[in-house]
Amino acid sequence: xxxxxxxxxxxxxxxxxxxxxxxxxxxxxxxxxxxxxxxxxxxxxxxxxxxxxxxxxxxxxxxxxxxxxxxxxxxxxxxxxxxxxxxxxxxxxxxxxxxxxxxxxxxxxxxxxxxxxxxxxxxxxxxxxxxxxxxxxxxxxxxxxxxxxxxxxxxxxxxxxxxxxxxxxxxxxxxxxxxxxxxxxxxxxxxxxxxxxxxxxxxxxxxxxxxxxxxxxxxxxxxxxxxxxxxxxxxxxxxxxxxxxxxxxxxxxxxxxxxxxxxxxxxxxxxxxxxxxxxxxxxxxxxxxxxxxxxxxxxxxxxxxxxxxxxxxxxxxxxxx
Numbered sequence: 001x002x003x004x005x006x007x008x009x010x011x012x013x014x015x016x017x018x019x020x021x022x023x024x025x026x027x028x029x030x031x032x033x034x035x036x037x038x039x040x041x042x043x044x045x046x047x048x049x050x051x052x053x054x055x056x057x058x059x060x061x062x063x064x065x066x067x068x069x070x071x072x073x074x075x076x077x078x079x080x081x082x083x084x085x086x087x088x089x090x091x092x093x094x095x096x097x098x099x100x101x102x103x104x105x106x107x108x109x110x111x112x113x114x115x116x117x118x119x120x121x122x123x124x125x126x127x128x129x130x131x132x133x134x135x136x137x138x139x140x141x142x143x144x145x146x147x148x149x150x151x152x153x154x155x156x157x158x159x160x161x162x163x164x165x166x167x168x169x170x171x172x173x174x175x176x177x178x179x180x181x182x183x184x185x186x187x188x189x190x191x192x193x194x195x196x197x198x199x200x201x202x203x204x205x206x207x208x209x210x211x212x213x214x215x216x217x218x219x220x221x222x223x224x225x226x227x228x229x230x231x232x233x234x235x236x237x238x239x240x241x242x243x244x245x246x247x248x249x250x251x252x253x254x255x256x257x258x259x260x261x262x263x264x265x266x267x268x269x270x271x272x273x274x275x276x277x278x279x280x281x282x283x284x285x286x287x288x289x290x291x292x293x294x295x296x297x298x299x300x301x302x303x304x305x306x307x308x309x310x311x312x313x314x315x316x317x318x319x320x321x
Contacts, residue, residue: 008056008170012049012177019048020181020189028084030190042187045083046178047142047195051076053174054202057167065164068205071102075201079193089245093126096197100125103205112212125204128223131230132200133193138257140183140268142191145226146199147175148272152222152279153206159287162213163206171202183265218295221282225275228306229253252310259317 023043030044078095136142157163181189256262
């Protein structure tokens with residue numbers, strides 16, 4: 001088992017090194033601008049190893065969950081093209097919808113829920129997918145946050161053994177490889193849309209699987225830290241009548257990095273660490289999910305804390321760049 005994981009790790013490391021060389025050769029790079037949180041030209045699309053890890057798992061585990069893997073490859077391919085050519089938002093959303101449908105079909109969702117539930121599930125799925133993509137803006141944040149999520153799923157599986165953990169093990173190895181290139185003061189590679197969208201797709205897959213088994217919507221708290229920053233920032237931009245399609249630097253993590261001048265890695269560790277603490281307290285230690293009442297209290301309290309903290313940062317560093 002350990003030997004096979006070492007082999008998979010080395011394969012993914014080799015793929016990352018090859019991709020890094022090819023990306024530099026063909027100009028698949030991220031050039032900083034006034035909206036960026038980095039200063040150097042950096043290879044983009046390093047998250048290609050996440051779907052690669054899924055394909056390796058698929059080949060080595062008797063081609064399980066083929067529809068989900070096909071959906072992942074669809075959404076990853078379009079995201080990669082978007083990293084290179086900047087595709088239409090409508091096209092990306094259409095492919096994401098189709099990919100989610102494949103994941104839902106793989107889980108048997110269409111046979112287990114009422115028809116009127118589907119619009120809500122698609123809305124939440126697409127929202128999570130794009131929120132995770134929006135949050136991928138500083139070194140280490142996507143990799144660490146995904147590591148916390150999948151580690152939590154592995155821990156939950158000890159008392160609720162319903163998940164495909166071999167795929168998670170492959171993805172954890174891919175995340176470890178990616179962090180070698182990304183979790184540093186000066187990143188060598190960024191995940192790109194292909195990385196963040198692929199991770200988001202897999203997170204939605206596992207959350208949906210859990211929801212179908214338990215019926216507990218409170219599992220959404222596993223993404224609460226990202227969710228607060230993503231959705232409350234979006235709501236504020238809509239309130240200000242800003243063009244939400246335009247790049248911006250108004251997420252809390254961006255304010256902390258660009259105005260407060262906090263190190264990327266420190267903020268990434270803080271986001272992952274806070275989410276890990278929440279997961280331990282409310283899912284791992286009690287070996288259950290929070291009640292709807294408790295979850296509602298947690299979400300409201302978190303929103304108040306987030307808005308208060310963000311307001312303080314905005315006022316404290318109002319004159320910052």
